[in-house]
Amino acid sequence: IIxxxxxxxxxxxxxxxxxxxxxxxxxxxxxxxxxxxxxxxxNNILHDGKLWFQxxxxxHGFELCVSDGSDAWLHTDYVVGMESSNPNQFAIIDGTLxxxxxxxxxxxxxxxxxxxxxxxxxxxxxxxxxxxIHGDLWVGKSWVYFIADDVNTGLEMYGWAxxxxxxxxxxxx
Numbered sequence: 228i229i230x231x232x233x234x235x236x237x238x239x240x241x242x243x244x245x246x247x248x249x250x251x252x253x254x255x256x257x258x259x260x261x262x263x264x265x266x267x268x269x270n271n272i273l274h275d276g277k278l279w280f281q282x283x284x285x286x287h288g289f290e291l292c293v294s295d296g297s298d299a300w301l302h303t304d305y306v307v308g309m310e311s312s313n314p315n316q317f318a319i320i321d322g323t324l325x326x327x328x329x330x331x332x333x334x335x336x337x338x339x340x341x342x343x344x345x346x347x348x349x350x351x352x353x354x355x356x357x358x359x360i361h362g363d364l365w366v367g368k369s370w371v372y373f374i375a376d377d378v379n380t381g382l383e384m385y386g387w388a389x390x391x392x393x394x395x396x397x398x399x400x
Contacts, residue, residue, distance in 0.1 A: 228265045234278050235296030241265045245282070245292070245299045258299035261285065262292060270363075272317035274324045279340065281314050289313050291326075291345065303344040306330055314338070314345070316373065318364040320389050327359040327373060335359060335375055337387055351385045352377040358385075 229241040231248075238248040245258040245265065264283030271280035282292035284301050288311030293302045305312035305328055312328040319325070324340040325348065335358020337348045351358060358375035360382060365372040370386045377383060 228267055228269060229271050229278070229280055232271070232273060232278055233296075234273065234294060235276060237296040239278050239294050239296060239299075245280075245294060247294075247296065258294055258297075262299055262301075264289075266313070269313075269315055270317060272319070272324070274317075274319055279317060279324060279326075291340065303340070305338070305345045312345075316359040316364045318366050318371065320366055320371065325364070325371065327364065329357065331355070337371065337373070349387045351375045351387075354378060 229239065231238045231240040236250055238250060240246055245262050246255055247258050248255050261284055262282045263285060266281055266289060269281035271278055278294045280292055281289055283289050287301060287304045288309045290301055290305060290312055291303045291314040292299055310331045314326045314328050316327040317324065326338055326340065328336050328338050330336055332355060333350055334355040336350045338345045339348050356376040359373050360376060361374045369388055371389055372384055372386045374382060375385050
């Protein structure tokens with residue numbers, strides 16, 4: 228699921244958990260014993276010298292994890308407790324990492340990853356409707372597109388105008 232990826236001169240991959248090949252010592256080891264599972268439906272992305280991915284952590288569910296090549300850890304428990312946010316469909320816009328998450332009450336949401344955790348960018352539909360059902364996040368010059376569900380129209384392609392990522396957001400409906 229995590230294809231061998233070079234992170235800080237080590238090779239990170241998964242084998243039911245997150246593993247690393249230290250290229251200096253040629254030793255393979257487990258990066259973090261508390262990360263118990265990498266879902267088969269997840270993807271990952273290399274950003275700012277770190278590998279970002281969805282992982283299962285006991286007591287937290289499936290949440291956002293990160294590895295710097297020498298360690299791996301839970302970055303954010305976006306949906307606190309055993310409910311899972313299932314972060315997936317990662318993309319980078321102007322140096323900022325975004326992804327789709329699944330809130331068990333609010334449904335699919337577009338979120339931004341920052342040093343402190345994750346923040347909601349846009350919820351495409353009120354209620355518990357899925358996002359990222361088919362395909363990936365497609366990033367265009369001014370828009371991010373993804374397939375999501377809605378009570379009125381069913382599965383459709385949604386677009387969120389990202390313009391330039393700053394602290395002030397403009398959402399066009």
